[in-house]
Amino acid sequence: MRYWIKFTKLDKQKYISHRDMHKAINRIITRAKLPVAFSQGFNPHQKISFSSPLELGIASKAEYLDLELTNELNVSEILFELNNVSPIGFEFLQAQTLVTGAPKLMAWIELAKYTAEIDDERKVLETIEDLLKRTEIMVEKRSKRKLRMINIRSFIHEIKLYDGKLDVILQTGQKGNLKVSQFIEIFNEYSDKELSFDNIIKEEVFGDNLGQYIPPFVLLNQLDK
Amino acid sequence: MRNKIEKILPGVKSPAKYTGHEVNAIQKDFDNITSKVALAFPDVYEIGMSYPGFQILYHTINKQEDALASRVFAPEIDLEKELTKNDLPLFCLEYWKDINEYDFLGFTLQYEMSFPTILYMLNLANIPIRSVDRLENHPIILGGGPCAFNPEPVAPFFDLIVIGEAEEVLVELLDLHKKMKAENFAKDEFLANAAQITGIYVPSLYEIIYNEDNTVNEIRPKSMLVSPKVEKRVIKDLNNVDYPTKPIIPYIDIPHERMVLELFRGCLRGCRFCQAGFIYRPVRERSKEVLTKQAREMYENTGYDEISLMSLSSSDYSCIHDLLTDLNEDMSKDNVSISLPSLRVDAYDIELAKEVQKVRRTGLTLAPEAGSQRMRNVINKQVTEEDLMGTVKAAVDNGWKRVKLYFMIGLPTETTEDLEGIADLAIKVAQLGKHGPMQVTLSTAGFVPKPHTPFQWVRQNSIDELMEKQKYILSLLKRKRYIKFNYHDAETTYIEGVLARGDRRLADVIEHVVKNGARLDSWDEYFSYERWQNAFQECNIDADFYTARHRDKDELFPWDHIDGGIEKNFLFSDYQEALNAGILIDCRDGGCTLCGVCPNLDIEINLAKDIK
Numbered sequence: 001m002r003y004w005i006k007f008t009k010l011d012k013q014k015y016i017s018h019r020d021m022h023k024a025i026n027r028i029i030t031r032a033k034l035p036v037a038f039s040q041g042f043n044p045h046q047k048i049s050f051s052s053p054l055e056l057g058i059a060s061k062a063e064y065l066d067l068e069l070t071n072e073l074n075v076s077e078i079l080f081e082l083n084n085v086s087p088i089g090f091e092f093l094q095a096q097t098l099v100t101g102a103p104k105l106m107a108w109i110e111l112a113k114y115t116a117e118i119d120d121e122r123k124v125l126e127t128i129e130d131l132l133k134r135t136e137i138m139v140e141k142r143s144k145r146k147l148r149m150i151n152i153r154s155f156i157h158e159i160k161l162y163d164g165k166l167d168v169i170l171q172t173g174q175k176g177n178l179k180v181s182q183f184i185e186i187f188n189e190y191s192d193k194e195l196s197f198d199n200i201i202k203e204e205v206f207g208d209n210l211g212q213y214i215p216p217f218v219l220l221n222q223l224d225k
Numbered sequence: 226m227r228n229k230i231e232k233i234l235p236g237v238k239s240p241a242k243y244t245g246h247e248v249n250a251i252q253k254d255f256d257n258i259t260s261k262v263a264l265a266f267p268d269v270y271e272i273g274m275s276y277p278g279f280q281i282l283y284h285t286i287n288k289q290e291d292a293l294a295s296r297v298f299a300p301e302i303d304l305e306k307e308l309t310k311n312d313l314p315l316f317c318l319e320y321w322k323d324i325n326e327y328d329f330l331g332f333t334l335q336y337e338m339s340f341p342t343i344l345y346m347l348n349l350a351n352i353p354i355r356s357v358d359r360l361e362n363h364p365i366i367l368g369g370g371p372c373a374f375n376p377e378p379v380a381p382f383f384d385l386i387v388i389g390e391a392e393e394v395l396v397e398l399l400d401l402h403k404k405m406k407a408e409n410f411a412k413d414e415f416l417a418n419a420a421q422i423t424g425i426y427v428p429s430l431y432e433i434i435y436n437e438d439n440t441v442n443e444i445r446p447k448s449m450l451v452s453p454k455v456e457k458r459v460i461k462d463l464n465n466v467d468y469p470t471k472p473i474i475p476y477i478d479i480p481h482e483r484m485v486l487e488l489f490r491g492c493l494r495g496c497r498f499c500q501a502g503f504i505y506r507p508v509r510e511r512s513k514e515v516l517t518k519q520a521r522e523m524y525e526n527t528g529y530d531e532i533s534l535m536s537l538s539s540s541d542y543s544c545i546h547d548l549l550t551d552l553n554e555d556m557s558k559d560n561v562s563i564s565l566p567s568l569r570v571d572a573y574d575i576e577l578a579k580e581v582q583k584v585r586r587t588g589l590t591l592a593p594e595a596g597s598q599r600m601r602n603v604i605n606k607q608v609t610e611e612d613l614m615g616t617v618k619a620a621v622d623n624g625w626k627r628v629k630l631y632f633m634i635g636l637p638t639e640t641t642e643d644l645e646g647i648a649d650l651a652i653k654v655a656q657l658g659k660h661g662p663m664q665v666t667l668s669t670a671g672f673v674p675k676p677h678t679p680f681q682w683v684r685q686n687s688i689d690e691l692m693e694k695q696k697y698i699l700s701l702l703k704r705k706r707y708i709k710f711n712y713h714d715a716e717t718t719y720i721e722g723v724l725a726r727g728d729r730r731l732a733d734v735i736e737h738v739v740k741n742g743a744r745l746d747s748w749d750e751y752f753s754y755e756r757w758q759n760a761f762q763e764c765n766i767d768a769d770f771y772t773a774r775h776r777d778k779d780e781l782f783p784w785d786h787i788d789g790g791i792e793k794n795f796l797f798s799d800y801q802e803a804l805n806a807g808i809l810i811d812c813r814d815g816g817c818t819l820c821g822v823c824p825n826l827d828i829e830i831n832l833a834k835d836i837k
Contacts, residue, residue, distance in 0.1 A: 011246070012244040012245075012246035013246070015234055015235070015240040015241045015243075015244050015246075016241040016476040016477075017239070017241070017477075020241060020476040020477055020478075021476075023476070024248070024474075024476055026528070027248070027474065027527065027528035027529070028528070029528075030528030030530075031525070031526070031527070031528040038560075044560070056235060056240065057234070057235025057240070087246065087247075087248045088246065089246065
């Protein structure tokens, strides 16, 4: 039985890398004594996969994992057992069984929404307007020793100021990826000022279903109908 | 401070080394705790977190209701730069607070080459390095660990040093601190009181008087109240002390990522080069029941998939078969594999290793230590060439494919034949391969005579001698491409030797190298021999004095006031026996050897098989 599980990576957990988080969650699952399925082969490992890696230093309220168990458990029981043995910062918020036709998390998720606290509201507002007006924002991209310039304007889906906070939706995942740190770099370049972005949090992720961008659990509900 | 740390962490490599938020790390209410201890490991996080002893200290302190322990390691260079740039002091992981807010800063002294890193960390913490220069409000600097058995080269930097096993004495020290803190103590007063506790050495209470030839004339207590000798602390029954079954689980990769079960302390095989074999006597085993219970608890608290059975010689555990059977039965259902590190050179161990279900059969590591039977007798390593061949043969038959062999060079009485023996053994071992010669990794380390061993009197080989010997072995292995030959850097070995048997005057040298940028000197990439040479010259110290001379039978050593319980006479007669290539049988098999430990410390050998 497969499940999607939404969890947080808050507080100091933002300082651990994706790979180390994978290991930490393997151990949480072991300690929680969930009947996790193991891969076959010489070196069996837990059947678990994650949504796209979060940049080190960024906190998140919306990480997702795909977990396979050998028998069916009540989702509230799964969440309880996981939270029971989890360190501060990791909190398992929601779980749902997978319905047929559900895509792979990593491939499906295309957008991520972040919020950040800012100090210079006027300057930020000016820069937002400037950025959104442009059709071309070129950045250097390094891939396998090659350095090339790419236009990342289309990777910025939304920027707005809301309640004194910056809200941005950036492209993430396999079809293109704009890191928050890259975004901040661009933002500072265009504002010509070293602005401070504090308490950056990934709020939610979205994927496409019939032309609409929706969070993973909304997708499961739509597929279920 | 918190905000500044938050700002710099995303920019350094592996920030999770500095956050202190690992699973099973302990957070207490900092401001409402009386005795706060910053526990320092003078090396980087990955190394420090691989030492089970460090976790024992952490656990022992945190278990006290009114005390807390927080860890601190040497920062990597990238963090060091950020600290300097942002005008931040070195901080402790758990609370991100200035070390000056703690009552104690305790360093573990695991190996001599970490001495410079201690001063480097004190500098980063803005704490004066010498105890005489520190004020009332600076933390009390505490030391302990194997190198505390000759703490003299670092003595001027420490306020007090724990000799021996810490579990009980630390609690006594914390109790004293709590009591005296309530009375608003003066540091001197506290140290004088602490010196009354068995196992606590306060260096400032002893004066060292030297002879004209630079040897020690007298180690003189400055007051009638301090004992001329500091007796080590030893736990009589290991079943009565707590073991951290909730160890901290690092997020980042470290060399030893597994549960560690400590089977026993001490070793009575009497290998004459091995300091651990003398300073941790006698053997005290944990009972099989306690161990299986601890293993289960550790698994529940960690989720690790490997458990390592640790001690100085794990196959010597008196109930090893039963223990392995029980552990296998209990742990295999959870996919936990059992590992036996440091196999001995006899076939018995291969039998044991076979019992361990999922042991990794890729590489077998054996340490014959010397190349000829005569030389193995000199060092009292009681294995024969037949033992070694038999073990390797059994291993090959059971699926092992590669062998690592460890030897020492520069041992006392060593001749060319002994070196040839090393190359010969490696070649013979390789010939045991099933399909042509198998891969052998041959490693040699330069021998460093250590205090409290029968070899504390001997001359250490010079850098040139060691390099000659390395070259000679290499020449014997020409065209033997299946043998990979590694050897330790002779210059590091030399400095280690100077520090190992050094006296207080070396503190100037350590201070000098640190002023000139020394830190993490146990790492080849940071070690600079030239820096040490300069320091010896500037401080007017002849380093050869510490390594390149035979010491007289009656010479007073700088560490003679540190009492491990073993009679100096016993060590000397064992040394004479060594020079005649005579062996000394383990007292469990051959009767008491009169080393003195049991009567002197009022203690007995404690074996699991005798526990009813």
